[in-house]
Amino acid sequence: xxxxxxxxxxxxxxxxxxxxxxxxxxxxxxxxxxxxxxxxxxxxxxxxxxxxxxxxxxxxxxxxxxxxxxxxxxxxxxxxxxxxxxxxxxxxxxxxxxxxxxxxxxxxxxxxx
Amino acid sequence: xxxxxxxxxxxxxxxxxxxxxxxxxxxxxxxxxxxxxxxxxxxxxxxxxxxxxxxxxxxxxxxxxxxxxxxxxxxxxxxxxxxxxxxxxxxxxxxxxxxxxxxxxxxxxxxxxxxxxxxxxxxxxxxxxxxxxxxxxxxxxxxxxxxxxxxxxxxxxxxxxxxxxxxxxxxxxxxxxxxxxxxxxxxxxxxxxxxxxxxxxxxxxxxxxxxxxxxxxxxxxxxxxxxxxxxxxxxxxxxxxxxxxxxxxxxxxxxxxxxxxxxxxxxxxxxxxxxxxxxxxxxxxxxxxxxxxxxxxxxxxxxxxxxxxxxxxxxxxxxxxxxxxxxxxxxxxxxxxxxxxxxxxxxxxxxxxxxxxxxxxxxxxxxxxxxxxxxxxxxxxxxxxxxxxxxxxxxxxxxxxxxxxxxxxxxxxxxxxxxxxxxxxxxxxxxxxxxxxxxxxxxxxxxxxxxxxxxxxxxxxxxxxxxxxxxxxxxxxxxxxxxxxxxxxxxxxxxxxxxxxxxxxxxxxxxxxxxxxxxxxxxxxxxxxxxxxxxxxxxxxxxxxxxxxxxxxxxxxxxxxxxxxxxxxxxxxxxxxxxxxxxxxxxxxxxxxxxxxxxxxxxxxxxxxxxxxxxxxxxxxxxxxxxxxxxxxxxxxxxxxxxxxxxxxxxxxxxxxxxxxxxxxxxxxxxxxxxxxxxxxxxxxxxxxxxxxxxxxxxxxxxxxxxxxxxxxxxxxxxxxxxxxxxxxxxxxxxxxxxxxxxxxxxxxxxxxxxxxxxxxxxxxxxxxxxxxxxxxxxxxxxxxxxxxxxxxxxxxxxxxxxxxxxxxxxxxxxxxxxxxxxxxxxxxxxxxxxxxxxxxxxxxxxxxxxxxxxxx
Numbered sequence: 001x002x003x004x005x006x007x008x009x010x011x012x013x014x015x016x017x018x019x020x021x022x023x024x025x026x027x028x029x030x031x032x033x034x035x036x037x038x039x040x041x042x043x044x045x046x047x048x049x050x051x052x053x054x055x056x057x058x059x060x061x062x063x064x065x066x067x068x069x070x071x072x073x074x075x076x077x078x079x080x081x082x083x084x085x086x087x088x089x090x091x092x093x094x095x096x097x098x099x100x101x102x103x104x105x106x107x108x109x110x111x112x113x
Numbered sequence: 114x115x116x117x118x119x120x121x122x123x124x125x126x127x128x129x130x131x132x133x134x135x136x137x138x139x140x141x142x143x144x145x146x147x148x149x150x151x152x153x154x155x156x157x158x159x160x161x162x163x164x165x166x167x168x169x170x171x172x173x174x175x176x177x178x179x180x181x182x183x184x185x186x187x188x189x190x191x192x193x194x195x196x197x198x199x200x201x202x203x204x205x206x207x208x209x210x211x212x213x214x215x216x217x218x219x220x221x222x223x224x225x226x227x228x229x230x231x232x233x234x235x236x237x238x239x240x241x242x243x244x245x246x247x248x249x250x251x252x253x254x255x256x257x258x259x260x261x262x263x264x265x266x267x268x269x270x271x272x273x274x275x276x277x278x279x280x281x282x283x284x285x286x287x288x289x290x291x292x293x294x295x296x297x298x299x300x301x302x303x304x305x306x307x308x309x310x311x312x313x314x315x316x317x318x319x320x321x322x323x324x325x326x327x328x329x330x331x332x333x334x335x336x337x338x339x340x341x342x343x344x345x346x347x348x349x350x351x352x353x354x355x356x357x358x359x360x361x362x363x364x365x366x367x368x369x370x371x372x373x374x375x376x377x378x379x380x381x382x383x384x385x386x387x388x389x390x391x392x393x394x395x396x397x398x399x400x401x402x403x404x405x406x407x408x409x410x411x412x413x414x415x416x417x418x419x420x421x422x423x424x425x426x427x428x429x430x431x432x433x434x435x436x437x438x439x440x441x442x443x444x445x446x447x448x449x450x451x452x453x454x455x456x457x458x459x460x461x462x463x464x465x466x467x468x469x470x471x472x473x474x475x476x477x478x479x480x481x482x483x484x485x486x487x488x489x490x491x492x493x494x495x496x497x498x499x500x501x502x503x504x505x506x507x508x509x510x511x512x513x514x515x516x517x518x519x520x521x522x523x524x525x526x527x528x529x530x531x532x533x534x535x536x537x538x539x540x541x542x543x544x545x546x547x548x549x550x551x552x553x554x555x556x557x558x559x560x561x562x563x564x565x566x567x568x569x570x571x572x573x574x575x576x577x578x579x580x581x582x583x584x585x586x587x588x589x590x591x592x593x594x595x596x597x598x599x600x601x602x603x604x605x606x607x608x609x610x611x612x613x614x615x616x617x618x619x620x621x622x623x624x625x626x627x628x629x630x631x632x633x634x635x636x637x638x639x640x641x642x643x644x645x646x647x648x649x650x651x652x653x654x655x656x657x658x659x660x661x662x663x664x665x666x667x668x669x670x671x672x673x674x675x676x677x678x679x680x681x682x683x684x685x686x687x688x689x690x691x692x693x694x695x696x697x698x699x700x701x702x703x704x705x706x707x708x709x710x711x712x713x714x715x716x717x718x719x720x721x722x723x724x725x726x727x728x729x730x731x732x733x734x735x736x737x738x739x740x741x742x743x744x745x746x747x748x749x750x751x752x753x754x755x756x757x758x759x760x761x762x763x764x765x766x767x768x769x770x771x772x773x774x775x776x777x778x779x780x781x782x783x784x785x786x787x788x789x790x791x792x793x794x795x796x797x798x799x800x801x802x803x804x805x806x807x808x809x810x811x812x813x814x815x816x817x818x819x820x821x822x823x824x825x826x827x828x829x830x831x832x833x834x835x836x837x838x839x840x841x842x843x844x845x846x847x848x849x850x851x852x853x854x855x856x857x858x859x860x861x862x863x864x865x866x867x868x869x870x871x872x873x874x875x876x877x878x879x880x881x882x883x884x885x886x887x888x889x890x891x892x893x894x895x896x897x898x899x900x901x902x903x904x905x906x907x908x909x910x911x912x913x914x915x916x917x918x919x920x921x922x923x924x925x926x927x928x929x930x931x932x933x934x935x936x937x938x939x940x941x942x943x944x945x946x947x948x949x950x951x952x953x954x955x956x957x958x959x960x961x962x963x964x965x966x967x968x969x970x
Contacts, residue, residue, distance in 0.1 A: 030146035047150070048174020051135055051143055052181045067142065072120055073152050077145025 010062065010091055016041060017053055018062060018092055021082050029068075029079045030054065054082065062088035121155045123148055124164055127171040134171070134178040147171075190514075197515045200491075207487065208519075210865045211480050214858045215523035215565060218476030220530040221854050222561055224538045225469040225847075227531075227554070229462050231546045235376045235448035239316045241410060244281070246417070246441035248273075248407040249452055252684055252701055253436045260701045261452035262682075264403045265439060267396075270308065272427065273409060279420055282410040284311035285387055291359045292646050292823065293383070294345050301644060301826055302341060302382040304358065306390060312336075314410045315379065321352045322368025324384075332388040335364035341382045342369045358385070359647065375545060378447050400431050403682070409441060417441055434686050456924060461844050468851045471610050473565060475855055478603045479862035480516065480569035485576055485600060486869045492580075499582035508578035516570025517563070524562040541846040543839060572599075601902060604866065607859040608906035608943055609913075614852035615939035616914035621845040623929045624922065628838050631927060634773025634782075635676070636716040639667075639802040640830040641809075642675050645794050648820045657710075659815045665801040665808040668714030671793035673706035676715070676775055677833050681705075681792075683759045690747050691756040699746045702759055702784050705775065706791025709733070712770065714799050722753040722768030725789045729767075733789045736767035743784035744769055759786060777837040781926040797830070856943065860950045863899060867951045871895060871958045878958060879966030888959040895955035896948060903947045907940040914939075 010018065020036040021028040033054075034045050057063045068079040084092070128144060135143045147170060154163040201208040236242060248269065252260040270283035286307040292299040309326035317324045317336075324336050335356050342351050355363045364385055373379050391397060411420065425438045442452070451457035498508065531548060539545055548554065649656065653671070660666050673681065685698045711717070712724040720741055725733055737757045744752050752766045772782040800808045816825045835842070871878075878891055915931065922928040958966075 030142070031149050034150070046173040046177070047143075047147055047170045048134070048177040051146075051174070052177045055135075055181070070145070071149075073149055074145035075120065075122070075148040077148065078142060079145060080142030 010057075010095065013053060014057055014062070015092075015095055017050070017057065018084065018088055021063065021084055021088075022092065026081070028082045033082070057088070058082075061085055062091060121152060121160060121163070123151045123167050127168050131171050131174070134174050193511050193514045194518070196511070197518045200515065204487070206868060207483050207865060210861050211483060211519055212523055212526070214476045214479040214861045215520060215569075216526040216530060217854060217858055218473045219523055219527035219558075219561055219565070220534065221472045221851065222469045223527055223531045223548075223558060224534065225465050225851075226557070227546070227548050228538070228542055228544065229466055231376055231544060232449070232458060232462055236378060236444050238374060238377070239314075239444070241314060241316070242444055244410050244413060245314060245444040246409045246411060247444065247447055248409060249440050249442045250403055251438045251440065253438065259453075262403055263406055263442075263447075263452060265405060265407045266400050266403055266428075267405055268398050268400060268431070269427075269439070270405075270407045270409075272431065273407075273424065276427075277420075277424065279412050279415040280409055281412055282310045282314050284308040284314055284408050285405040286311060286408065287387070287390075287405050288381070290644060292644065292826075293356065293358045295355075295357065298345070299357070299646075299822075299824055300344065303380055305379070305381040305384050306387045307384055308387050311408065312384070314408060317373075318371040320369045320371060321350055322366075324368040324370045328367040329386040329388070331365070332386045332392070333364055334367040334386060336368045336370055336384040337366060338370055338372045338382055340372045342366075356383075361647070362389075364389075376448075400428075403684075408444075411441075417443065432686075435684075436686075437684060458840060461840060464844075465847060465851075468614065468848070468855075471614075472851060472855050472858065473561065474568070475607050475610060475858050475862075477565050477569040478607050479858060479865065480519065481572045482600050482603055482862055483865045483869070484512070484516075484569075484573040486866055491577070495577055495580070496582045505578045509574040512574035512577055513567070513570035516573070517566035520562045520566035520569065523565075524558055528558065541843070541850060543843050543846075600866070604859075604863065604902050605906045605909070607855075607862060608903050608947070609909040611852070611855045611859045612906055612910035612939050612943045613914045614848065614855050615942060616910065616935060617918065618845070618849045618852045619935050619939060620914075620918040620921070620929070620931070621841065621848055623935070624925065625838060625841050625845050627927065627929050628778050628841065628925075629835075631778060633834075634717065634771060636799065637676075637830050637834060639800040639805060640715075640797055641800065641812075641827040642795055642797050642830055642833070643825075643827040645671065645796055646820075646823045648823050649796065650793075652819050656815065656819050659819060660798065660812060663808065663811050663815070665804070666812065667799040667801060668710055669796065669798045670710035670714040671708045672711060672795050672797060673792040675795055675833060676797075676830065677777070677837055687760050689758040690749065692749065693747070697748065699743070699784055702743065702786055703775070704759070704791065705785060705787050706789075706793060707787060708789065708793060711787070714797060715773075717773055718771045720769045720771050721751075722766070724768055724770070732767050735764050736789065737764040738768045738770060738787040739766060740770050740782065740785045740787070741772045742782045743786065746784045757786070762788075778927045779925055798827075856946060860946060863947055864950050864954070867895070867899065867954050870898075871954060875958070875961070875966045878961070879963040882959075882963040883967070888956075891959040892952065892955040895958065896951055899947060899951045900944060903944045904940075906943070907936075911936050911940070 016037060017033065020033045020040065024032050024036060030047065030050055034047065034050055037043070037045050037050075054063065058065060062085060063082050064085045065080045065082050068081055070076045070078045131144060131147065147167065151163055151167050154166055158166075239245065247263060248265045250262050250265050252262075267285060270285045274280045274283040284307055286305050289304045289306065290301050291304055293302040293304065294300055307329075309329040312324055312328060313326045320339060322328065322336075328334055328336060335358075337345075337351065337356070345351070345356070346354065351366050351369060354366050356366055358364055373381060387397070411417070421440050425440065427439060428435050428437055442450070449457055449459040449462070495508065498511075503511075535548060657669050660669050681704045683702045683704060685700050688699050688702050707725075709725045709727055712719070717724075722738075723729075724738060725736060727733075729736075739752065739757070749755060752769055755766050757764055757766050770787065774782060775785065776783075798812065800812070813825050816823070874895075881891060914936070918931055922931070
């Protein structure tokens, strides 16, 4: 029973994860998402934190998932591949729009302080 | 793919934990993801590192996953809370019965266990409490009997300290009650005379000055407690001032200490150095008398058992012929255990803890009974839940949750009740103590709440969740057979406990009455006692003459102590008599001192010979009066005129008095010698009981006239006698209240069940009435079942009550017979109360108009 939540807003962490899923296209599952996040944010994420947020995003309807066939490397467990739902894409677009407006006119901000 | 790649299994326990943490979010993939990353890491950094990493990942998931679980269960909790609330509001009677039963049970438990904590905490405030001991002397008689005293000889403390390295400190003490104060006013104060080491062993909080050993470097020092200092000196700092003791001996106040807490056996108003008594001619190096309480502080790592073994025969070194042995008793045992080590207050503590527990169980049983009985009413709800997909586990959670909800509400209520009933409870126990609202006591209450919630919720939860939904939905009135039997068993258990407590209460009550009413062998009514002061002693003849002028004064006499107080004693090695065989001896002889008026004042009867009399002045010095028990112990025929010897005194027996009870009725009367003129410290005056207040006024005015400097302070002998049976009286009080509570709670439960079962049968009753059944038949039908349960309860309660009552009565030398009537009365009382509870309801139901009852449902 997946309950759709009213909230349209997403947190910063959720934003990172949604973006990672978008970038990874067909190969987005926990292990690859975690690696992607490491390159983009520079932080090593705990799997636990990742699972919780992925679940939450799925419950909120931003993500959809499908199961793959089990592989021996995973101890005979299948992968759960994630894909952005239309709502997920919409919210990312919205975030990007807000982002661009908010950051407009700050191009002179130096990259290194 | 790399050829060297093998599959490595991640740590099993960690995997299991992971599955627990993410139960419903595709645990397959979660486990798989971690395993995959694990494999990569094994290749990269080796198995050990990878394992470490895996564990780290799992442990780090805990807060994330935990928080998530909390959030999701919140909504379910809110739902349970809502249903619980609805259930409570819809069934007001049941809810009230449940809540009242649980709250009363909790309050009872809470109060009793607060009391237990108070009693167990006796003397525990001393820093070294764990290392402190008191010496107990054991007198062995040739017959194998052992007599115990908590006193020992004066030089023993020093001897133990010198000869045993385990002994860190040793101190003697002796307690007196004597008039003391400043010049103007004197009151009777409890004075402890102690060695300086005493102050270092026990912890006293100094307010002014330093209450340490050095304070007693000078034998003329005194330490006062705060209360006494304030009584005599007001708010002023008394240190350095003078304090008069007894005959007017001045002491210099060295320090003031905080009042001793009420839960201590050191009942003192002031402390003076024992050394002082040398000045008044005491011999503190003499091994003859057992007069001092000796306290010992042992090394922390000393084993008392072994040490006791070592010192057992220490007295033989100094008194080769003695058969007396010594032993150490831990400070914490002084209050709780009697000297024989086979009972004392601790027994009562155990008994009451058990009783509190039983009351709690009875209250929980009420809850269990009512909720299972009501299962058929809630059957629809449960059935629907099951059909909608609620798992068994969820239902269990719901019902235990409901029980916890009730139990928590009752817990809050019980704090209020406990606060309300504390003064009353204090009266029952004869103790003044406050409930401490510390985290510890709340944690304790929480434990009770959780225990009760778990106990009362578990059975209904298991039972209700185990029924098949089809049964639940289809059939609303018939309960399952096994559960009915279980409920009956529970009710029987409840009443068995109640009846047991009834019987116990009756036995205790009868026994205390016996103690109160039994013939002591002397007149105790209207006797007042007071201490002899120096000025009274000097003016005694005039005082006696004047007092005897008052017609309501029946007699006045002097004795060495009050009649109920422990008497001086002599041991077998210093007792001898005419015609004594070699193998004969008397294990213990009590020595009492008095003047010639003793027998007439107290109405003590002679068996043979005569009492001391002024007409035979020679006998006053050389005569001896014994009691019956002493003559029996010596196996002596026609004792009058025979020689008798004790301590260093020789004399001729001039008379034998009938036995009288100079100690509590726990003990049989033991041999005693009554000696003229020995240490006359107490005055007893016997007054006519009628109009005693007026007589006391006249006595007071005589005192004022003859000894104006001494305060007229007295106490009734009956009051003191009552104190001898304080434990029994308190036990009686508490057990009576607990028994009443237990019956009350059981009846609440019974009432609940009765309400339920009559409701269920409303239609049946209507049909019966329409078909011509009479009211009385219907009442009988309803009552019959309940009375059978109560009768069955008797079967279990009686044997147990018989066994435990007999065991308890073993404590007394004089005891009541355990008549069958006690059992019958208790059994029928329970039956009558139960019938009254149910009968009222049955009557109401039977009187209902059948038209109404048929329309029911």
